[in-house]
Amino acid sequence: MDYNEEITDEFQGVKVWWSANRTLPKTQRISWYPNDDEKKYYRLTVHKRHRELITQSYISHVMMEGKEIATRKRQRKLYSNNPSQNWYGYRRSKWSNVLFEHPATFDTLAMDAKLKEEIKNDLIKFSKGKDYYARIGKAWKRGYLLYGPPGTGKSSMIAAMANLLDYDVYDLELTAVKENTELRRLLLDTSSKSIIVIEDIDCSIDLTGQREKKKEKDGNEDEPSDPVTKRLKEEEKKESKVTLSGLLNCIDGLWSSCGGERIIVFTTNYVEKLDPALIRRGRMDKHIELSYCCFDAFKVFAKNYLEIDSHSLFGEIESLLGETNMTPADVAENLMPKSDYDDVETCLKRLVEALKDAKEEAKKKAEDEARLKAEKEEEKQKQKSVKEEKEQSGKDDKEVKENGVALEAAEVKENGVAH
Numbered sequence: 001m002d003y004n005e006e007i008t009d010e011f012q013g014v015k016v017w018w019s020a021n022r023t024l025p026k027t028q029r030i031s032w033y034p035n036d037d038e039k040k041y042y043r044l045t046v047h048k049r050h051r052e053l054i055t056q057s058y059i060s061h062v063m064m065e066g067k068e069i070a071t072r073k074r075q076r077k078l079y080s081n082n083p084s085q086n087w088y089g090y091r092r093s094k095w096s097n098v099l100f101e102h103p104a105t106f107d108t109l110a111m112d113a114k115l116k117e118e119i120k121n122d123l124i125k126f127s128k129g130k131d132y133y134a135r136i137g138k139a140w141k142r143g144y145l146l147y148g149p150p151g152t153g154k155s156s157m158i159a160a161m162a163n164l165l166d167y168d169v170y171d172l173e174l175t176a177v178k179e180n181t182e183l184r185r186l187l188l189d190t191s192s193k194s195i196i197v198i199e200d201i202d203c204s205i206d207l208t209g210q211r212e213k214k215k216e217k218d219g220n221e222d223e224p225s226d227p228v229t230k231r232l233k234e235e236e237k238k239e240s241k242v243t244l245s246g247l248l249n250c251i252d253g254l255w256s257s258c259g260g261e262r263i264i265v266f267t268t269n270y271v272e273k274l275d276p277a278l279i280r281r282g283r284m285d286k287h288i289e290l291s292y293c294c295f296d297a298f299k300v301f302a303k304n305y306l307e308i309d310s311h312s313l314f315g316e317i318e319s320l321l322g323e324t325n326m327t328p329a330d331v332a333e334n335l336m337p338k339s340d341y342d343d344v345e346t347c348l349k350r351l352v353e354a355l356k357d358a359k360e361e362a363k364k365k366a367e368d369e370a371r372l373k374a375e376k377e378e379e380k381q382k383q384k385s386v387k388e389e390k391e392q393s394g395k396d397d398k399e400v401k402e403n404g405v406a407l408e409a410a411e412v413k414e415n416g417v418a419h
């Protein structure tokens, strides 16, 4: 809306007029910064008989609409945490950000259709649950644990979640956090409507307590003379003290005291390594396994990458997918046309070949492993029988010796007696 422009609006049959204006500065001065004296304002004109309706309902209606428009228009961000030595000073902050523009959505996510629907519903229910969480007296947060082998879509799912809910993403790199208080400050500095992601949780924290110490460097390393480098090196050498209990306390306690909705996502390739305390329900409410490519997931790729719903090769692909483990990342790579000459047939055939190779390789690997196991077993048996033989011969020697000694003793006695 331009200055001196006027627009009309209607609310419950009542007409109102808006105009934009500003107060001009009293003094003229040249400055890099906007003039403090200048004030922008909107004027709302309405017939005085509608005053009550306007002040009691219309204004709050306008504020709410405004907030919704701002949310719709806002550009979402991907944040990553800065090391604490960069937190203070001019324009320094705890988090750096870039625009979040990951294209993954639940439509592009290749996975079991039922599970996908379940996760979507869960997320939507959570995002609409403000009153529900307030009523049951729980912090408005939800934890997801995504686990599965590399290339099965854990990062893609996080992006799809953020795109579905219109949330910002905070990628929390725990290895850059020195202690629990830093972790707390970082988390308190996140905004509402956000997903906080800790990837590869099993690698970032020692799950029994203290985080792995950085490898000690040689003691006789040259001391830098430059004071800035020296300080940075000293900072680096400081022991990292983010603990599992610190992390859990932050997750459990912190957000109860600050409103707003937050989702926390942990990812790992090795779920079995995780401490049950970390992933118990309430902390990680939903455990989602992302696994090797199933036929449902393949059909999503076929639709998205090749724009097909069926093909004569689908049957063969379905049975090959059932017989071998191929990650969605590998399936996607094989399905993607590599040149303008690659048509649907070429891409599907390439996938069939790759699946056959993978099946063959897996078979060979299993055979090699079985052979190795059999050889080990044989070796073990051999060692066992050698040991038994040795023990037996040891026993025989002892008997011979004992008998021999006994005999000698008897002879000595007899001889002694005889003498």
Ligand SMILES: Nc1ncnc2c1ncn2[C@@H]1O[C@H](COP(=O)(O)OP(=O)(O)OP(=O)(O)O)[C@@H](O)[C@H]1O
Binding pocket: 108, 109, 110, 111, 148, 149, 150, 151, 152, 153, 154, 155, 156, 157, 269, 297, 328, 329, 330, 332
């Ligand atoms: N389920 C999936 N649906 C759609 N695309 C996928 C899926 N899984 C993997 N991909 C594709 O493979 C690439 C790698 O996947 P992604 O990074 O999401 O896997 P990840 O499980 O997070 O792997 P890592 O454990 O190595 O981080 C993605 O860019 C995406 O194109």
